[in-house]
Amino acid sequence: MASRVVTRGRVVRVVAKGAGRRARRGVAVGAKRADQEYQTSQGVLQRIAQVKAEAEALASERRESGDEDACYVVDGCFLGEEEEKLVNGVRAASDVLCHGLLEREVEVKLLLLAALTGEHLLLLGPPGTAKSELARRLSKVCHGAYFERLLTRFSVPEELFGPLSMKGLEEDRYQRQIEGYLPTAQVAFVDEIFKANSAILNALLTLLNERLFDNGAERIEVPLLCMVGASNELPESEELDALYDRFLIRRTVSQVSSQGLRDLAQLASSGSTTRQFHTDEEPLSLDDFLRCRDKAIEAVSVPGRVVDLLVGLREYLQDKCEPPVYVSDRRFTKCVTFLQVAAFANGAREVNVYDCLLLQFVLGQRAEDGDKVLDYVLENISSDPGILQNELTLLGVFGRACRVLQSKSGDTSELLEECEGLIASLRDQYESFANDLENGFPLLRGSLWYSPQQVASAGQVLSPPMKENLKKLQALLEEALIVKLSLESQCDAEVLEKLLPKRLKQYEKGVSQM
Structure with a gap:
């Protein structure tokens, strides 16, 4: 019994000693692993800090030097001789048409644009707001034949298209004498256009859209460049919808504002408001107007x-x-x-x-x-939809980069090339937004078609969201650089995942939903 006890005791003691040795070994191994994990953790943290610092430096360096590489074509730069002549001619024509008119800069620019496009302009507003004056001035600037008429509910086709030819009737031909009427005009002004009745409407629709007029059995081409239609109100009848749609450009004209009444009174006292408009200048020829549309489509x-x-x-x-x-x-x-x-x-x-x-x-x-x-x-x-597209591209590149770095195998050249393209796209977006904000929207400000008031109003709306998007683009650029640097250095996937935890969550969520 005693020996058994002793034996058992020895056994027990042996076991205890073995357990103690194993326990001591376990402590040593655990301490070693903990030390390795600590060193690994320290290495990961150091690498994270290093990559992050490098990415921030690269992004900041590009942001500061970006304007040197950017090239913006603004305000007629790099134009050929013919194109420069057209740009200068439009500017000069705008100044000529605006002379002596108050608060009509927008209407003048739209009228010029309508004529250059070969389209028609509808001016909606009360009488006495210089609607007909604009059309008359356009005819003198482009040196084109002019026609003007006021429609009523009782207007007849003869008022627009000319009287029937008596000689033609004698010869059994139904034909109009169109000389001096709408079918021979280059610029026309028709007041109260929506009072056109069905007898006028059918011919008017074809003339405005196809530039064709049926004169008896003969269909002829008309030289109409631009019609200015005027009305106090929008059409109410459905049969006038087609006519309304023929006017590509539409503008509501208001009276001169309270702030401009003093200037208007001064113009009236000098006789400028009643003086006959004339110009000896020829900033644009009729041929410039006629050929602009085809040249634009080609160029x-x-x-x-x-x-x-x-x-x-x-x-x-x-x-x-x-x-x-x-x-x-x-x-x-x-x-x-x-x-x-x-x-x-x-x-x-x-x-x-x-x-x-x-x-x-x-x-x-x-x-x-x-x-x-x-x-x-x-x-x-x-907002620029391209920002969202680049963010989605970044997420895809991040996921593939994590897989490649985790497996420690695979060619990274294609991924690096995609990163470079993404970084270039983000830089371009950033520089474009920054240029707009820093230089007061040069493409907008340098345009022929916008008044200073329109530019200022648009700038007030655009500036706040663009500033927010600049911050977002900066963050995306840094993230893209982090992915690129991680791939170049072949760091552990853990480093990249800890650097971009937001992208990791998005990527895992996307994978789980597939």
């Missing part, structure tokens, strides 16, 4: 960003606005040409998003629709 490209904006704008107006704003296919396609002409006459080779601010005068059925268009375009410019 000016429409980038994908602008196309996306146009498509999104039409969908927004028709599907998300209440009440919906109908945009016909004809009007939508004409918008593209309209923007090309605006860019071409501004000396540009490409339509930019700032040109799209002009769409407030093109898309919309009612006066208030213009504000909806303007708000949408300004929001699109300030």
